[in-house]
Amino acid sequence: KAEAKYLQDLLAEALGPSYTNLSRMGTNYLNQIVDSCLALELKDSSLSSYIPAVNDLSSELKVEIRSQNMKKLKDKSEEYKYK
Known part of the structure; x- marks a missing residue:
């Protein structure tokens, strides 16, 4: 025992x-x-895994926001083209 x-x-x-x-x-x-x-699709919960994953996520978000902004500008441009 x-x-x-x-x-x-x-x-x-x-x-x-x-x-x-x-x-x-x-x-x-x-x-x-x-x-x-x-x-975040991490292999482990260490800080050295979190930081790159968050940076990648931030980069993807920035690209998505820029893409949306470009689409809005293009749509506005097309709108003024026909006026």
Whole structure:
């Protein structure tokens, strides 16, 4: 029994806190991290994975906004062409 307790403590120390032992707020934060990782298509939740993914997402958003602005300008140009 003592050996089982020792091994359990050793595993708990090596693996960190158990998901089931987290507070409700801790569980919510962990779920948000998981959702963010999935949305950003990350391999892991390290900061070195987040930064490039967020930068890529920002770049994609800038391109999309520029494309929308160009379309609006083109539409306005066509509108004035026929007046």
